[in-house]
Amino acid sequence: MHAIEALAGQTTRLVPVIICGGAGTRLWPVSREAFPKPLMRLEDGQSLLQKTFLRACRLPGVSEIMIVTNRETYFLAKDDCRETGVDDVTVGFVLEPVARNTAPAIGAAALAVRERHGDDATMLVLPADHLIHDLDAFEAAVARAAQAAQAGRIVTFGIAPTRPETGYGYIEVDAPIASAAIHDVSRFVEKPSADIAEMYVHGRKHLWNAGMFCFRPDVILDALDTHASAVSGPIAQAVARAARAQSDDGYSIELDPMSFKHAENVSIDYAVMERASNVAVVPCDIGWSDIGSWQAISELTKPDTAGNRVQGAVSLHDVENCFIRGETRMIGALGIHDLIIVDTPDALLVASRDRAEDVKQIVARLKTDGHQSCKLHRTVHRPWGTYTVLEEGERFKMKRIVVKPGASLSLQMHHHRSEHWIVVSGCAEAQCGDRVIALQPNESTYIPAGDKHRLTNPGVLDLVLIEVQCGEYLGEDDIVRFQDMYGRLPELAPAPQPATQIA
Known part of the structure; x- marks a missing residue:
């Protein structure tokens, strides 16, 4: 048989x-x-x-x-x-x-x-x-x-x-x-x-x-x-x-x-x-x-006459035997050979091709230093959609938030920050305390620190909004959840302290 x-x-x-x-x-x-x-x-x-x-x-x-x-x-x-x-x-x-x-x-x-x-x-x-x-x-x-x-x-x-x-x-x-x-x-x-x-x-x-x-x-x-x-x-x-x-x-x-x-x-x-x-x-x-390294990933792309394998927007001059992968930015390369270059919105890797197996050493160092790029991308995925950190500084952070149709963030509260939501596209349902309001593009609402709130997308298209956070501590662990449709309700913990702020 x-x-x-x-x-x-x-x-x-x-x-x-x-x-x-x-x-x-x-x-x-x-x-x-x-x-x-x-x-x-x-x-x-x-x-x-x-x-x-x-x-x-x-x-x-x-x-x-x-x-x-x-x-x-x-x-x-x-x-x-x-x-x-x-x-x-x-x-x-x-x-x-x-x-x-x-x-x-x-x-x-x-x-x-x-x-x-x-x-x-x-x-x-x-x-x-x-x-x-x-x-x-x-x-x-x-x-x-x-x-x-x-x-x-x-x-x-x-x-x-x-x-x-x-x-x-x-x-x-x-x-x-x-x-x-x-x-x-x-x-x-x-x-x-x-x-x-x-x-x-x-x-x-x-x-x-x-x-x-x-x-x-x-x-x-x-x-x-x-x-x-x-x-x-x-x-x-x-x-x-x-x-x-x-x-x-x-x-x-x-x-x-x-x-x-x-x-x-x-x-x-x-x-x-x-x-x-x-x-x-x-x-x-x-x-x-097993696609275990950038060398293995590079072999999935057909090389040009100089042995270069490229993904994304790349402009080359006098470049040989390189693998270059970009996402959003144009990458220009001049007079290099035998390199691996991988660009993402918040981190760039430049490595010798014969050291592709050693990239894990960079990650180990980042983890030791407590740098968030070993764990998170600038765009972070959540069950309800994504958020992207656009800019941050002392006492403020700006995010682009995308909520999938029918999805909802948890009913939550922050101890140390207030938030301002501005709808860019789609429609939003914003709950703040006992109030529930509908928001259309170019409309906004303000969430004071300490108020229970929830954001919902009641529509059939993605909801896109800009969130501006202000406060003495802006870490992602300053979230106390009260209701959540995705099962993310750990036991309530003490409020995070500003002195422990993470980058």
């Missing part, structure tokens, strides 16, 4: 589980903590998450996809899936309160899949930030993996190395690799030296670890119990105590924060794959890339 036909003819349910997390520090300044790598848009306008989601939807027999992501990026991931236009697949979300690496994420997903579909379902775990170009070959590899998974194996996917890559993990097998066979895994090798990686290219016993897995829920949960009890115990409590919600197009399982934070911060490779005896690998040639 053809592999794809075998997949379509399975009697057990195939449930793709997309792991959508990670800071993507090597892709700063586009990838940030609050806007991670899977949400980055490529030149064709699709995000890496959207490409992974559509790839999973394409698999025969798939009627449900589960996405594991952080609570803070849930609304962004949900919007990305909705934008694909797929409406015949149930989309569920397992929401992590904090990042705890892939073992807790996969373990929580396995408990959720078992709860919904039983122990004999087939889980296909996919990272949200990889590219796969040969979709037919991918389907065939998944079919082979699913058959082995149903037989009780923990299956990973291996890519035949085409170059001596020191930034990838490798999978070693006992016998020379045959592309159509399932191989037992001898061991995993993490990021070898250049000379050893060169040997692996020609030895026919090593594969790149693609970070994709296939197994039954009971098999992976038994493995976690055996090899990683510091993961399995806390996640079992986190799922048992989770807050669950159901809607017409999907569901969410919000893991209990107090339980989940006790789960060991460990990868599934170290927790299970390197220790279990029933691990197998499916060799596959699927046009795979």
